[in-house]
Amino acid sequence: MTRLFHISDLHFGLEDPLALAWLVDCVAREKPAGVIVTGDLTMRARAREFAAATRWISDLGVPVSIGVGNHDLPYFNPLERAFDPYRRYRRLEQAVGNPLTVPGLAIVPLKTTARAQWRFNWSKGHVAPAELAHCLAHIDALPRGTRVLVACHHPLVEAGTHGQALTRHGEQALTELARRGVMAVLSGHVHDAFDLIHPTPEGPVRMIGAGTLSLRTRSTPPSFNDLTLSGADIAVTVRNLEAVPTPAMQIEDIPEDALPPSQPGEPIAPVALG
Template sequence: MTLLLQISDTHFGTERPQVVAALLRLADALAPDLAVFSGDITQRARKRQFAAARTFVDALGATPVLVVPGNHDIPLFNPLARLFYPYANHQRAFGADLEPAFESPELLVLGVNTTRAYRHKDGEVSMQQVKRVAARLEAASAAQLRVVVTHQPVAVTRTQDEKNLLHGRERAVQRWARAGADLILGGHIHLPYVLPLHDTFAGLARRMWAVQAGTALSSRTRGTIDNSVNVIRHDESGAGDSARRTTVERWDYSEASEAFELIARHDLALGVAQPAVAVTTPG
């Protein structure tokens, strides 16, 4: 069993200390094989905010991390920095690679930088990025869970969120499906959900799922949804798509217990068979 912890929209600078502590306890208990940060690591891309984010990542200990930037990780109020060195603080904290990858016998996780200095909030994926990711996906093994990480969502559940959709998503989703992608992880709108992309985009070559995370640590929560993270469990036993089993769990912070608690579980069917999903709510 392989375990992936998706942490999104931490917005360091607006983090809640008690939630930071609770998430570190959860990560310690789960011991994930990888922690994925799907953008908006900071609130305003300031050095001290990235330093706080780096301290948090270091507190995860030996857990490998994959970090992609979000639109909040580019300076907003410093036009000179935004124009000439928009990722300087991000790269100082997390390294030069803005599109990192992680690979193990069970996992292939590919980061995509969907931010653009010339856009305020919107994200974009270029044809070059689509092709690069597709080539890596096509080289994956049959046993690997194949995951793409963007910041902005490729699909939404509410009309009012359509303005936040990733530009270039149609060609990206179609091409990545043909290349064998299983999941596309995202954040940006602080709304957790799992959506079958094979029901959203016509003619997809295989089942593929959008897995969106809420805000993990920030006070900038949405509506009645508290801080939230996703835990993805992948069972790669057996051979071929039909033997791979993946579960996405939503864990929300509870004010009462001051801990993250399991809220919902989505059992995903992968591969090229007819789409199906079972959703259960604990308790």
């Protein structure tokens, strides 16, 4: 049995100090095998925000798996965003230097951010063919029988939450991940937790979303996912300071035909981050 904490959307720069201190205390007392962070470590990708995130993550004292979110790309520096958008994030990743490894389990990243898109809102998800190919190659190279958790920032399809991911090529990605029998796809971005089974032509895929530990709450208070892995099963408890039970914290799925339609491609315009 393996226990992991899944957290997301820390948004240093607009972080919730009480929620972050609570998470640190939970890690210190309960000693999970590690922590998975599914992006948006900062609010505006400022150097001081990355520095604060680096200090906080480094002080957790357990192995950590980190992913990039749309807020971790430069907002005020268009040249850096165009030519080296992940520079500050890479420095944070190198500084933490305590990767999460669990025998028989692989946490495989799938990048869903983009420096620019052919639509107005660049904060939404995008699975580039090269990024999906890289993720699938990683999975295909694993020893037979390895359990796989895929970690990305944006939900690959809509999950009925107040916030939307509108991830392009997400359905295709889920189909390929279903073909490979991944345990679950972990994500953040929408600031509300969910735990859903999504059907694909290759079979169902479990999608698990974490809430936020920032002040930017939506439908639910700050929270994180407490994951217990036993064999091929994952038990999820949504932990929060207000002691709201897990079923009330997790957003229920809604029928696909009730979702708003995706917008067609639009010319590139100034970035709007969610």
